[in-house]
Amino acid sequence: xxxxxxxxxxxxxxxxxxxxxxxxxxxxxxxxxxxxxxxxxxxxxxxxxxxxxxxxxxxxxxxxxxxxxxxxxxxxxxxxxxxxxxxxxxxxxxxxxxxxxxxxxxxxxxxxxxxxxxxxxxxxxxxxxxxxxxxxxxxxxxxxxxxxxxxxxxxxxxxxxxxxxxxxxxxxxxxxxxxxxxxxxxxxxxxxxxxxxxxxxxxxxxxxxxxxxxxxxxxxxxxxxxxxxxxxxxxxxxxxxxxxxxxxxxxxxxxxxxxxxxxxxxxxxxxxxxxxxxxxxxxxxxxxxxxxxxxxxxxxxxxxxxxxxxxxxxxxxxxxxxxxxxxxxxxxxxxxxxxxxxxxxxxxxxxxxxxxxxxxxxxxxxxxxxxxxxxxxxxxxxxxxxxxxxxxxxxxxxxxxxxxxxxxxxxxxx
Numbered sequence: 001x002x003x004x005x006x007x008x009x010x011x012x013x014x015x016x017x018x019x020x021x022x023x024x025x026x027x028x029x030x031x032x033x034x035x036x037x038x039x040x041x042x043x044x045x046x047x048x049x050x051x052x053x054x055x056x057x058x059x060x061x062x063x064x065x066x067x068x069x070x071x072x073x074x075x076x077x078x079x080x081x082x083x084x085x086x087x088x089x090x091x092x093x094x095x096x097x098x099x100x101x102x103x104x105x106x107x108x109x110x111x112x113x114x115x116x117x118x119x120x121x122x123x124x125x126x127x128x129x130x131x132x133x134x135x136x137x138x139x140x141x142x143x144x145x146x147x148x149x150x151x152x153x154x155x156x157x158x159x160x161x162x163x164x165x166x167x168x169x170x171x172x173x174x175x176x177x178x179x180x181x182x183x184x185x186x187x188x189x190x191x192x193x194x195x196x197x198x199x200x201x202x203x204x205x206x207x208x209x210x211x212x213x214x215x216x217x218x219x220x221x222x223x224x225x226x227x228x229x230x231x232x233x234x235x236x237x238x239x240x241x242x243x244x245x246x247x248x249x250x251x252x253x254x255x256x257x258x259x260x261x262x263x264x265x266x267x268x269x270x271x272x273x274x275x276x277x278x279x280x281x282x283x284x285x286x287x288x289x290x291x292x293x294x295x296x297x298x299x300x301x302x303x304x305x306x307x308x309x310x311x312x313x314x315x316x317x318x319x320x321x322x323x324x325x326x327x328x329x330x331x332x333x334x335x336x337x338x339x340x341x342x343x344x345x346x347x348x349x350x351x352x353x354x355x356x357x358x359x360x361x362x363x364x365x366x367x368x369x370x371x372x373x374x375x376x377x378x379x380x381x382x383x384x385x386x387x388x389x390x391x392x393x394x395x396x397x398x399x400x401x402x403x404x405x406x407x408x409x410x411x412x413x414x
Contacts, residue, residue, distance in 0.1 A: 011098075179384060193221075199246045204371065255377060269339065278360065331348065
């Protein structure tokens with residue numbers, strides 16, 4: 001059964017929580033300001049939409065079924081996200097989120113993602129007039145603007161960004177409820193949306209995805225590549241649920257970081273490099289060749305500056321004619337000249353195995369970086385998402401999977 005989260009009624013979801021808390025439709029009807037017949041009909045509609053009975057009628061009151069518990073807990077989280085997003089936004093109503101409808105939120109989210117009323121209408125089932133009306137109704141509820149207009153272009157102001165984030169997270173909880181119940185929202189598969197930082201792209205992410213594809217063929221993936229700065233806001237917005245890569249060396253209030261492995265940088269060069277045969281090159285030797293360095297203020301650049309900066313061996317810093325963050329470009333440059341660079345072993349595994357590149361000396365002792373998973377603290381993964389987290393952990397530990405190709409890390413090149 002396919003259910004569109006936007007077809008659900010927010011008041012009916014709130015009623016579920018009230019029935020769960022008070023144990024009867026009569027008491028819940030007073031809480032959510034619905035008549036008893038209207039609430040009974042609303043509950044019946046929800047059960048038809050999900051295809052399951054949510055409560056058992058007993059002498060002591062109404063008791064949630066196992067499927068009812070799943071929907072109730074996810075609905076509670078969804079409504080909490082909306083409540084937090086709307087908190088303090090309105091000078092007109094104390095609880096504006098209680099007046100919002102899913103139709104209005106669908107239109108607002110479509111506008112937030114499309115950037116214009118025409119594009120929002122084109123990408124949804126709503127007319128342009130309906131999108132205008134829905135966004136206008138939401139702005140009336142909060143007594144202020146959610147979007148700024150300049151010609152045909154539209155962008156969200158801070159209040160709009162806040163409401164859009166809460167809406168995305170709320171919808172994600174409903175989608176997760178469908179997944180927990182073994183249902184889907186029309187796609188036929190459960191999408192695992194995550195961001196991949198540079199350290200995780202060459203080995204960890206593809207290894208885990210391949211394992212997942214073999215064991216869970218219904219799983220689908222949406223992968224965003226970027227730096228930490230580019231991915232952290234999509235994570236908070238609910239566009240992605242996980243970031244895989246180097247962890248931050250500090251606590252983040254709203255995010256949770258799970259370490260998986262440690263990474264130590266190596267000095268990489270083309271296989272033709274004069275230092276290729278040196279087991280332990282000196283700092284003077286390393287400084288006598290040009291280096292390709294990472295962009296300023298990046299963790300990799302900081303490691304390079306540490307190697308040749310204050311407290312390092314007393315040598316003249318090497319020339320750095322190229323600043324580049326693309327491993328693909330760097331790999332090609334290393335084969336074309338006598339450049340040196342710092343990279344993670346995983347980033348150059350294939351090139352080293354193929355003989356195009358080589359590692360100069362041992363890994364750098366003082367270059368340990370922790371690789372792992374970053375998620376929202378409020379995120380509760382579905383069974384499929386938990387399985388992918390397990391796959392990431394297994395890949396990080398280098399565990400073999402029966403029938404899978406050999407692990408590159410067993411080749412002995414590092």
